[in-house]
Amino acid sequence: MNRIESVFAGFLIIFFCVNSPASLAQADTDTCVSAQQVQSMIDAMRKQILEEVRAGASGTARDATVQTTMSTDAHENATTPFSEDSPKKAATAGDLYVAKLRDSVDESSVGTPEGAGGGAQSEFQLTATTDSTRASLRRDFSKSDPVARNFTVRSFVASAPIDKKSSSGANLATLDGLANGFEVSFNFDRLKVTTPDNANSGRELVKDCAALGISVSNDGDDCSSDDVIEAAQKAGNSEIRDRWMSKGRIVSRGYQIKIGRDDFSYYADDDLSKKQTSRVPWSIGGRLGTLGTNWYIGADVALQHTFKPAPSETACLIRDLDVVTECVSGSLAPPKGEKRYLVGVEGRRSFEHAAVGVRIQRDVKNGKWSAELPIFLFRDGDKVFNGGVRFAWTTTDKFIAGLFVGVPFKYGK
Amino acid sequence: MKIILSISAKPSKLMAYFIWIWAAKQDSEDIPVEMINNKGSVSVEPGDYFIYWELYGSPGGFLACEVKKPDGKVVVAIKEPKIKDGKSFYALVKTFKA
Numbered sequence: 001m002n003r004i005e006s007v008f009a010g011f012l013i014i015f016f017c018v019n020s021p022a023s024l025a026q027a028d029t030d031t032c033v034s035a036q037q038v039q040s041m042i043d044a045m046r047k048q049i050l051e052e053v054r055a056g057a058s059g060t061a062r063d064a065t066v067q068t069t070m071s072t073d074a075h076e077n078a079t080t081p082f083s084e085d086s087p088k089k090a091a092t093a094g095d096l097y098v099a100k101l102r103d104s105v106d107e108s109s110v111g112t113p114e115g116a117g118g119g120a121q122s123e124f125q126l127t128a129t130t131d132s133t134r135a136s137l138r139r140d141f142s143k144s145d146p147v148a149r150n151f152t153v154r155s156f157v158a159s160a161p162i163d164k165k166s167s168s169g170a171n172l173a174t175l176d177g178l179a180n181g182f183e184v185s186f187n188f189d190r191l192k193v194t195t196p197d198n199a200n201s202g203r204e205l206v207k208d209c210a211a212l213g214i215s216v217s218n219d220g221d222d223c224s225s226d227d228v229i230e231a232a233q234k235a236g237n238s239e240i241r242d243r244w245m246s247k248g249r250i251v252s253r254g255y256q257i258k259i260g261r262d263d264f265s266y267y268a269d270d271d272l273s274k275k276q277t278s279r280v281p282w283s284i285g286g287r288l289g290t291l292g293t294n295w296y297i298g299a300d301v302a303l304q305h306t307f308k309p310a311p312s313e314t315a316c317l318i319r320d321l322d323v324v325t326e327c328v329s330g331s332l333a334p335p336k337g338e339k340r341y342l343v344g345v346e347g348r349r350s351f352e353h354a355a356v357g358v359r360i361q362r363d364v365k366n367g368k369w370s371a372e373l374p375i376f377l378f379r380d381g382d383k384v385f386n387g388g389v390r391f392a393w394t395t396t397d398k399f400i401a402g403l404f405v406g407v408p409f410k411y412g413k
Numbered sequence: 414m415k416i417i418l419s420i421s422a423k424p425s426k427l428m429a430y431f432i433w434i435w436a437a438k439q440d441s442e443d444i445p446v447e448m449i450n451n452k453g454s455v456s457v458e459p460g461d462y463f464i465y466w467e468l469y470g471s472p473g474g475f476l477a478c479e480v481k482k483p484d485g486k487v488v489v490a491i492k493e494p495k496i497k498d499g500k501s502f503y504a505l506v507k508t509f510k511a
Contacts, residue, residue, distance in 0.1 A: 140450075141450055142448070142449070142450055142451060143447070143448070143449050143450075144429070144430060144431055144432070144446075144447065144448035144449075144453075145445075145447055146431040146432065146433055146445035146446065146447070147445045147447075149431070151428070151429030151430070151431070151469075191428055191429045191469070193429070193431075193469070199443070200433045200435070200443045200445070200465065201465070201467065201504065202433050202435070202463060202465025202467075202504070202506050203435070203443075205465065205504055205506045206463060206506055209506070216463070216506060216507075216508055217508070218508065219461070219508055219509060219510050220507070220508060220509070221507070221508050222491075222505060222506065222507035222508070223505070223506055223507075224494060224503065224504060224505045224506075225502065225503055225504040225505070226497060226503065244504070247502045247504070248469060248500065248501040248502025250428065250429060250469050252428065291428060291469060291501050292501065293500065293501060293502065294499045294500055294501055295501075296501075350471070350472045350498055350499050350500070350501075351498065351499050352498045352499045353498070355472070355498075382473060383473065384426070384472065384473030385472065385473075385498075408426065408471075408473070409471060409472065409473075410426055410470070410471035410474075411428065411470065411471045411501060412428060
């Protein structure tokens, strides 16, 4: 874009934003920044165009005329909208002139309420995420059955974002259409130990502790698997070390039902009045996973019915065929429903000085992908990994790299 | 005369955990402790016992656990043990008198 085109692009933006500075305070827009800024831009551009014309850039003058005409030649009274003398009159529906400046809806944030779209740009982010970005109430009902070696958890979770525009740390690149609004979910998970010895391994631990010289005979004595591994390592007893190193295998399976509520705002396309509405997205899904000695691999599927805001546009009311009385930026239609068939796989692994995860998700219905790779490098006060760097990609967001804090590393869900 | 021990647990970052108790005397039988909503109870004769915890979960995951007699006296308490980095499993055995 050359200098002249830049000038006219600026004109177009200003045309749709500036004529009613008072209305900007109400306009839900990031295009029209503030009345003062826009006014100063107008002054600068006026000055620049005058300079161009005076310098003999006839093309510039013509273009400027054509552009102005495009905005006004449909009107009998060709009062330029930049006229400071333009009367500001009440708008009527019949005077609406809609101009689409740009689509700024982030397709990946479908269901994102109230214009939280981010645009499909590669970017670098600094994400400071804590649990406080999403308030939740959780009630677990668990059962530990040592005989069957089953651990069952049923949970009810109600959660809502505190800051709807904030990110969710290590779980940003998701195709989950319920990730950004209020939701209530029921989860069922059953985990089963898969190590061959279904009996009490405690007796084995007592025996191994004694064999390695760790006393467990007096009241209050204790001995852990880590003690045994360390002592066996020192003693060169690979049999005992390997026995306790190889423990920790379980498989999990579960399902989840979620119902949400998303609030949306949009502008009525007849009079640009702001409307509020809400929708109830839902999701049902299942998952499988296996925990190894220091890793986790899982897969999940979900069927979702979600809602996404209509594309963001900028529209202006024009009164009496010449005067722009109000401009708004945002959705000009109610949210639309959308089905999603989600399939995801993920892996997580912890090391002594770091932990990593990778997750790939596919929306089979809509042909979208997402992938993310969080690398946990920093620890909290309890020495648990909870921060690091994160790389993510979605079909619509493209590539994102960033830092995150306050998201503890964990295997599985 | 048997006494009832009540066991309460508070898991953190765990996927699963299991608890067993058995008497220190020869030929004793295992007493698996079924924990429902992190609470359980077992009926035992007074004497010396082992208690064994098995934890599965993420590094840093731990289980705070107390075993109490009917009079409220705590006979066993664990707070510190955690799953170490690079692991998903932790087991601990401890002796106590009931």
